[in-house]
Amino acid sequence: MWDPTQYTRFRDERKRPFFELLSRVEVDAPTQVADLGCGTGDLTRVLAERWPGAVVCGVDSSVEMVEEARRRPSPEGVRFEVGDLAGWEPPAPLEVLVSNAALHWVPDHAALMGRLVAKLAPSAVLAFQVPANFEAASHRLVDEVRRLPRFAPKLGAGRARPVETLERYESLLAGLGMTVDAWETTYLHLLPGEDAVLQWLLGTTLRPVLAALGAEEGRAFVEELGPRLRQAYPAHARGTPFLFTRRFVVARRGN
Template identity: 85%
Template sequence: MWDPSQYTRFRDERKRPFFELLSRVDVAAPTHVADLGCGTGDLTRVLAERWPGATVYGVDSSVEMVEEARRRPAPGSLRFEVGELAGWAPPVPLDVLVSNAALHWVPDHAALMARLVAKLSPNAVLAFQVPANFDAPSHRLVDEVKALPRFARVLEPVRRRPVETLETYESLLAGRGMTVDAWETTYLHLLPGEDAVLQWLLGTTLRPVLAALGEAERQAFLEELGPRLRDAYPAHARGTPFLFTRRFVVARRGT
């Protein structure tokens, strides 16, 4: 149930961390680059522009997202594929592997880090960014509504997959011969429009929740959640302030 138009509603806020992540990737002329969780492919095209001599793969598990990515012309070196983020196998080892706000959908990050490192060539760089706001009011309120008797039984299997700490990522990757640069940033977004935080969540966090419900129950869920979010995140004339924390990791593999 990925909706490309809903996801890109807050395009500027979602793409900013990508550029901050990419600014720390110091690779001059890679030959094979991949973007795991490429979505609509906007940012994958940035990779192709930065490294025009590279073959760039955009991979996403959503057929809808990949179809949207393929709608626009792309250079011959840019390829979009449907594939699972952990299971996708590149045809050759990668020199740069990027993932922007996608890996939190994959369970067991200890195993995931091992699988990602195995896709890399010597001296390659793994760079990823994941949300780290799972204790924010927005997510706590989603859990609160999920636990209501009307929804609890159906939504019990829909579990959150919080990400690891920076220290854990450093340990997992250093143990596989990577040199790690890791940091955390909290953004203050001023989201435009009515029910702005709900609209943000509809593009990501609420996707599996609503997918598990029937049409009537989806509407009931949103009617329960909306007022709670409005109380937690009051709107102002300049927008709705929304704090969002993200974790960044850039790791280089040794020879």
């Protein structure tokens, strides 16, 4: 379902939140680190560079992404696995568990937080960021097109939005014995190229939609969506302005 080349088309915009998240992770010398939703592994390798003494495991549910990650050179101690983000079990308790823009694909975050905390060692850190732009025009237009009679039988009205509020994440994690630092940031991206917002969505949100439709109907879906996105997000000489909100959580487990 996933296309590594399409996903990395806006590499800088997708990487920036990871570094902002990582800047708030204060762990000196962990030995077990995991990256859930590692994609092509570029940011997993950053974790290995920061903590060269650690075993760093990148996990992704996409075979295509993991194959691409394994093809690229990695520091010693880095490995990549195909696995379910909620159900994957580390070989030893983790001192750092990071997830960058992946957990929104997993339903029921109330239960998910408990499963993630259970993977942690005492004093370990869970750090994740998730998109919080599901009410943006981009997502509303995708749902508008998926409800059209041509596509609705295969797609339905839209998928659930599993992302919780910052207050809810703090409450869930505090109840599990974690000390929580949580914040939200809205980025203004100036995306280059033609149909830039459509190209952004083709790397993420539209992947399961197109996989469900197949090639011919997928092309028809994109042809319906493209003009709507161009109207909602007019391009300028500097690029196409695209507001994108993300939620960040860094939580430390007690001793």
